[in-house]
Amino acid sequence: MGRITLQGVEKSFGPVHIIKGADLDIADGSFVVFVGPSGCGKTTLLRLIAGLEDVSGGNILIDGKNVVHVPPAKRGLSMVFQSYALYPHMSVRGNIAFGLKMAGLPKAEISRKVEAAAATLNLTPYLDRKPRELSGGQRQRVAIGRAIVREPKAFLFDEPLSNLDAALRVQMRLEVTRLQKQLGTTAIYVTHDQVEAMTMADKIVVLNAGKIEQYGSPLELYERPANLFVAGFIGSPKMNFISGDAAQQRGAATIGVRPEHLRVDREGQGWQGTVTAAEHLGSDTFLYVDAGRIGQLTARYIGELNLGTGDKVSLSPDPARLHRFDTSGTAVQA
Numbered sequence: 310m311g312r313i314t315l316q317g318v319e320k321s322f323g324p325v326h327i328i329k330g331a332d333l334d335i336a337d338g339s340f341v342v343f344v345g346p347s348g349c350g351k352t353t354l355l356r357l358i359a360g361l362e363d364v365s366g367g368n369i370l371i372d373g374k375n376v377v378h379v380p381p382a383k384r385g386l387s388m389v390f391q392s393y394a395l396y397p398h399m400s401v402r403g404n405i406a407f408g409l410k411m412a413g414l415p416k417a418e419i420s421r422k423v424e425a426a427a428a429t430l431n432l433t434p435y436l437d438r439k440p441r442e443l444s445g446g447q448r449q450r451v452a453i454g455r456a457i458v459r460e461p462k463a464f465l466f467d468e469p470l471s472n473l474d475a476a477l478r479v480q481m482r483l484e485v486t487r488l489q490k491q492l493g494t495t496a497i498y499v500t501h502d503q504v505e506a507m508t509m510a511d512k513i514v515v516l517n518a519g520k521i522e523q524y525g526s527p528l529e530l531y532e533r534p535a536n537l538f539v540a541g542f543i544g545s546p547k548m549n550f551i552s553g554d555a556a557q558q559r560g561a562a563t564i565g566v567r568p569e570h571l572r573v574d575r576e577g578q579g580w581q582g583t584v585t586a587a588e589h590l591g592s593d594t595f596l597y598v599d600a601g602r603i604g605q606l607t608a609r610y611i612g613e614l615n616l617g618t619g620d621k622v623s624l625s626p627d628p629a630r631l632h633r634f635d636t637s638g639t640a641v642q643a
Contacts, residue, residue, distance in 0.1 A: 310372045311462035311495030312337045313358060317367035320353055320519075327353050329519040330367070335463075335497065335512075337372075340489050343499045344506040345516035345542070351499045352467055354516070358497065359465050360384050371462060387456035388465040391472060393448045395440040401427070402436040405454045426454040429488065446477045453488070463495035470505070482509060503543055507531070515539050537638035540565050546595060546607045548632070555580075555603055561633035561641055568595070568609035570630040573616075579625030582606065587617050598622060 313335040320328040328350050335341050343351040356362040358369055360381035368375050376384050395404050402423055409419045427433045430450040440448055449469055456464055466485070470478045486509050489496045500506055506513050507527045515522045515530065515538070523535040527543075534540035540548050548565045556564040572579065573596060582600035594614040598606045608624055616622065633641040 310337050312370075312372055313463060313495065313497070314370040314373075315354075315358075315367065316370070318354070318357060318364055318369060319366035320350075320357055320362060321365045327519050328357065328365075331521055333514065333521065333524060335495060337495055338493050339511045340486070340496045340498065340509060341512050341514060342506040342510035343497065343514045343516060344501065344503055347501060348518075349516040350519040351501075351514075351516050355465055355467055355497060355499050359386055359388050361388075385462040386465055387459045387461035387463075388467065389449075389452050389456050389469045391468045393440070393452045393472075395448060395451060397440055400437050400439060401432060401443070401451050401454075404440070404451055405432075405458055408455060408459055422458040423454075426457045429457065429491070430454050444477075445473050446481055449473070449481060450484070453485070457488075457492070461494065463497060464489070466496065466498040468499055468501070471500075478505075485509070504545055507543070513543075515542060517542075533640070534565075534632065535640055537563065537565070537634050540632055540634070540640070546609065549604075549606050551603055553602065556633075559631060559633065562636040563634040563638070564626075565632035565634065566626040566630065568607045569611075570627040571606065571608040572625040572627070573608050573610050573614065574623045574625070575616075575621070577623030577625060579623040580606070582622055582624060584616055584618055584620045584622060587614075589613060596622065598624060600624065 315331045315333040318328055318331040331354060343354060345351050353362060357364055364377050369377050371384060405423045405426055406419050409422060427436055430453060432450055432454060435443060435447060470481050473481060482505060510527055512524060512526055513530055514524050517538050523530055523539045530539060530543045534543060544567055546568045548567050550563055550565050552563045556562060580600045580603045582598035584596050585599050586597040588595040594610040596608045596616060598608060600606050606624055635641050
C-alpha cells in the first residue's frame with residue numbers, strides 16, 4: 310500500500326515561508342506530478358514527504374500513519390534524483406544492489422531482485438559495466454532500478470529526466486510511465502515541464518509560491534483551470550488572456566482562449582490583426598498576431614497554413630471554449 314496524505318503541511322526556513330499549508334490525498338498506486346515554476350516549492354514538498362527536510366507544521370501520513378518524526382530510511386519510500394547519484398567505481402549490478410546489501414539481505418535474494426529489476430529495465434546486458442560506460446538514459450534506468458529493488462510503498466522522482474536531451478526525455482518519459490503502471494506502485498514526480506506533467510500524470514498538483522493552486526487530472530486542469538495562474542501554466546503554447554471591453558462584453562474581468570481554440574481566417578468578423586511571426590512546423594502552424602487593443606495573440610492552426618509576417622488575419626474565439634475570470638483571477642463558471 311502507498312497512500313500518502315498531507316494535512317496542513319508547512320515549511321519555513323527562518324522567516325521565509327516556503328510551503329503554506331498543503332493539503333493533499335494521493336491514492337495508492339496513482340502517478341501524481343508536482344509541477345510549477347522555479348521556486349514554487351515542489352522539490353521542498355517532495356523532500357518533506359521523503360523525510361529529507363523536517364516539517365514546520367502539519368502531518369504527513371503514509372497508509373494512515375503519521376511519519377513526521379520517522380527517519381527517511383524507515384518511511385518505506387525510494388527516491389530517484391536528477392543527478393543519478395551512482396557510485397562510479399561500482400558496476401551496474403553493484404549500484405542496484407547497494408541498498409539491499411546495506412539492509413543485510415541474503416546474497417541469493419539480492420541477486421534475484423537485481424536480475425528481476427535489470428530485466429524489467431532492459432539493463433541485463435549492462436550489469437557488469439561501470440556508469441561511465443553507459444548513456445544518460447541507461448544511467449537513469451540504473452538509478453530507477455536501485456529504487457525498484459527496495460519494493461517501496463512509493464517512488465519519489467525529483468526531475469529525473471532534466472539532464473537528458475529532448476529526444477531521450479520523450480523516450481524515458483514513456484518508459485517511466487509504463488514501468489509505474491506495470492509495478493502499480495504509487496509515484497510522485499517533480500518537474501517544471503508542464504508537457505511532462507500532462508503526458509505522465511494521473512493527477513497533477515500545480516504549485517505556486519508554496520501554495521497548491523489546483524489538484525486534478527490533466528484534462529480537468531486543461532479544460533477547467535481554477536484561476537489565471539493554472540490557466541496560464543497548463544497548455545502549450547500558453548493561453549491568451551484578454552481584458553478590457555472584449556472581456557466585459559462576455560461578463561468577465563479577463564477572458565482566456567487557448568491558441569488551438571482561435572479560428573484563423575484571412576478575412577472575417579473576428580478580432581483583426583497582423584501576423585508578426587509565423588512558425589511552420591508541418592503538423593502545426595503557430596501565428597503570433599498583433600491584434601491592436603485586444604493585444605498580442607497566439608493562434609495554433611492544425612496543419613500547414615500559408616501565412617507569414619505582415620499578413621492580415623481575423624481571429625475568432627470558439628465561444629464554447631472561452632474561460633472567464635473575475636477581478637481576483639478566479640475562474641467564473643458560465
